[in-house]
Amino acid sequence: MDKILRINMGADGGPAINAEPVGDYAGSGGRGLTSAIVSKEVPPLCHALGEDNKLVIAPGMLSGSTAAMSGRLSVGCKSPLTGGIKEANAGGQPSQMLGRLGYAAIVLEGLPQGDALYKVFINKDGVEISDAGGLKGLGNYDTVDKMKAEHGEKISCISIGQAGEMKLAGASIACTDMELRPTRHAGRGGVGAVMGSKGVKVIVIDDAGMKMRQPQDPDAFKEANKVWVAGLRKHGLTGEALPSYGTNALTNVINEAGAYPTNNFQKGQFEGASNISGETQAELEDARGGKGASTHGCHRGCIIRCSGTFYDKNGQYVTKQPEYETVWAHGGNCGIDDLDAIAQIDRLDDDFGLDTIEMGATIGVAMEAGLAEFGDAQAAINLVKEVGKGTPLGRILGSGAAVTGKAYGIERVPVVKGQSMPAYDPRTVQGIGVTYATTPMGADHTAGYSVTANILSVGGTVDALKPEGQIELARNLQIATAAVDATGMCLFVAFAVLDQLETFQALIDMINAFYGLSLTADDVTELGKSILKNEREFNFAAGFTSKDDRLPDYFKKEKLPPHNITFGVTDEELDQVFNW
Numbered sequence: 001m002d003k004i005l006r007i008n009m010g011a012d013g014g015p016a017i018n019a020e021p022v023g024d025y026a027g028s029g030g031r032g033l034t035s036a037i038v039s040k041e042v043p044p045l046c047h048a049l050g051e052d053n054k055l056v057i058a059p060g061m062l063s064g065s066t067a068a069m070s071g072r073l074s075v076g077c078k079s080p081l082t083g084g085i086k087e088a089n090a091g092g093q094p095s096q097m098l099g100r101l102g103y104a105a106i107v108l109e110g111l112p113q114g115d116a117l118y119k120v121f122i123n124k125d126g127v128e129i130s131d132a133g134g135l136k137g138l139g140n141y142d143t144v145d146k147m148k149a150e151h152g153e154k155i156s157c158i159s160i161g162q163a164g165e166m167k168l169a170g171a172s173i174a175c176t177d178m179e180l181r182p183t184r185h186a187g188r189g190g191v192g193a194v195m196g197s198k199g200v201k202v203i204v205i206d207d208a209g210m211k212m213r214q215p216q217d218p219d220a221f222k223e224a225n226k227v228w229v230a231g232l233r234k235h236g237l238t239g240e241a242l243p244s245y246g247t248n249a250l251t252n253v254i255n256e257a258g259a260y261p262t263n264n265f266q267k268g269q270f271e272g273a274s275n276i277s278g279e280t281q282a283e284l285e286d287a288r289g290g291k292g293a294s295t296h297g298c299h300r301g302c303i304i305r306c307s308g309t310f311y312d313k314n315g316q317y318v319t320k321q322p323e324y325e326t327v328w329a330h331g332g333n334c335g336i337d338d339l340d341a342i343a344q345i346d347r348l349d350d351d352f353g354l355d356t357i358e359m360g361a362t363i364g365v366a367m368e369a370g371l372a373e374f375g376d377a378q379a380a381i382n383l384v385k386e387v388g389k390g391t392p393l394g395r396i397l398g399s400g401a402a403v404t405g406k407a408y409g410i411e412r413v414p415v416v417k418g419q420s421m422p423a424y425d426p427r428t429v430q431g432i433g434v435t436y437a438t439t440p441m442g443a444d445h446t447a448g449y450s451v452t453a454n455i456l457s458v459g460g461t462v463d464a465l466k467p468e469g470q471i472e473l474a475r476n477l478q479i480a481t482a483a484v485d486a487t488g489m490c491l492f493v494a495f496a497v498l499d500q501l502e503t504f505q506a507l508i509d510m511i512n513a514f515y516g517l518s519l520t521a522d523d524v525t526e527l528g529k530s531i532l533k534n535e536r537e538f539n540f541a542a543g544f545t546s547k548d549d550r551l552p553d554y555f556k557k558e559k560l561p562p563h564n565i566t567f568g569v570t571d572e573e574l575d576q577v578f579n580w
């Protein structure tokens, strides 16, 4: 990965392509690279949809190699949802393919003339940009079908749906999975709106004729990869729970802990949880889709294989297996306990190109505002369809929970820095509350998944209901996560990495063998810190202060049943998270 593909969408005479050496950014990847480019090249005060913002799409450091689990793609920019720096992360095939084609990053710059829409095609021979006016208004599924018809089945696609074209702040960027379906999304922060502002509908990648990226020390790399795979297979979560039930294995666990945000964060337990749990979902999928339907990887080289396929009652494909966060967002958070309805909404989100977490939280706020009753699945489906149609109501909803809350005069809006909270109530998983409050990304569980020690007893144990120990936990996890996000590894490897020293060492050994380095665990920590430092500096320059590192007031005042407690970490303590 020795070059960066820059496309100036605003160049005179149409988009200008420039593949340049990776230069100062050499050795960086994934979130490390997206955040480095955004913090160095994007003016923090620019408009997120303006010509000075850049959309950076970067494979991880090990993407395109034979390292198991290394196919995550990072997408970075100034976020139209939060106004701060953003890295959104997706699975699917594009990361591996871009890595093999030698691209450390694609950077979309400038703004196109008028409402022009383009397709970018990348293969071993170079890059072509062509008019994509014929794709205007299409969802991700139709867009990918047209690309398949044009370029065959061996491609991968990075695309936006209607929401991205409308530049809505809840818009995602879709990546195709191994079945060439647009099911894996860089969901958070409105990255799809930035791609829409650049006038790029789809990036088609064809890596035919390219080989796997080769390590500097093949024997050491092979050995480290072997230990790595064995470690992932050995751990209970990565070797058993995730492959059997997918991420939705968490529904019963989080509900039993009283931390499952229900009816727009009004309660911590949902009476319909067992109807939408991972166990119920796996049974349903197996019954409808046959054995094996519930477990496969979202990209080649994934050995955890937490993904699956959701079929309707007639055995027809609906969507990929909805993830825990999606099942919660459109399920318990809206009082809905119908997996078929949730799967329908997941399909709509994927097709329109919407972040399922943001949309679920938004529908929850809309229900609190009286636009629909909690539990009314058909009403929720209709509201999401409004977004796809681009009606005035749909544009408000598609702009996220914060905008919807303002439009309807609602105080109880579960956002930090304008971004919706995911599927863990911060009052009963206080460590995740610290992450929500302080991560530069806006409320984001993946930025420092304190659920590990708070609920799952992974990487130690910290009482989820008390403030003690949460600052250190969230700090250490945010540092570790930033480093993992740079490697291109799926974050789920963290369970094994946190619990098994030899698995953590195997990851470091793989990086060292691949790049001919001699990094230590301390160096990895420093890498994570340097990424967070870049991101925080960008946010400060964009106008953020420590007062933005807070949860909404009501989490400090309103007790959450059944534990009846509030968020107990003080503002002074929150300000210590980055004091390392």
Ligand code: SF4
Pocket (backbone or CB within 6 Å): 069, 091, 092, 296, 297, 298, 299, 302, 303, 304, 305, 306, 307, 490, 491, 492
């Ligand atoms: S574990 Fe799941 S999310 Fe991670 S790469 Fe595999 S299928 Fe994708």
